[in-house]
Amino acid sequence: MKTMKVSVVTPQGPIFEGNVEMVSARAVSGELGILPGHIPIVAPLTVGEVNIKHDGIVDHIAISGGFMEVHSNIVTILAEAAEMSTKIDVHRAEEARRRAERRLRDQKSHVDFKRAEWALKRAINRLEVEKHK
Ligand code: ATP
Numbered sequence: 001m002k003t004m005k006v007s008v009v010t011p012q013g014p015i016f017e018g019n020v021e022m023v024s025a026r027a028v029s030g031e032l033g034i035l036p037g038h039i040p041i042v043a044p045l046t047v048g049e050v051n052i053k054h055d056g057i058v059d060h061i062a063i064s065g066g067f068m069e070v071h072s073n074i075v076t077i078l079a080e081a082a083e084m085s086t087k088i089d090v091h092r093a094e095e096a097r098r099r100a101e102r103r104l105r106d107q108k109s110h111v112d113f114k115r116a117e118w119a120l121k122r123a124i125n126r127l128e129v130e131k132h133k
Pocket of ligand 1: 081083088
């Protein structure tokens with residue numbers, strides 16, 4: 001089976017490295033599916049799920065924005081924050097969701113609104129990805 005090298009890196013360090021059969025990620029332009037031999041690309045990623053198929057399993061990762069580069073059968077995902085589904089703290093994500101929802105209700109400025117909106121997206125994404133563990 002053909003594979004490609006994938007690493008998912010955060011400011012705290014790598015959270016995944018390995019040879020994989022398939023990667024999907026949510027780019028700003030839409031869902032991207034990457035197979036071995038894909039043409040070189042650089043794509044900005046939005047808050048969403050990255051799925052990595054390898055060794056007969058699929059790993060699910062919550063990504064809070066970043067970039068994906070594909071080049072010479074190497075996929076590098078640089079994420080602002082990323083958690084494997086098994087490492088997601090549900091209680092923390094629920095608290096973050098509640099906080100963001102409250103801020104959206106009590107919004108005082110455009111800046112607060114945008115910030116709360118992204119915090120809500122991150123929390124909902126973590127809760128969705130955690131269900132796949
Ligand atoms: P919170 O308000 O709970 O900090 P946040 O969305 O503002 O949520 P981020 O700034 O995106 O948090 O992330 C800060 C760090 O905390 C990152 O290393 C991220 O991986 C980690 N993190 C955030 N939420 C969770 C969670 N629910 N489970 C595990 N790790 C988390």
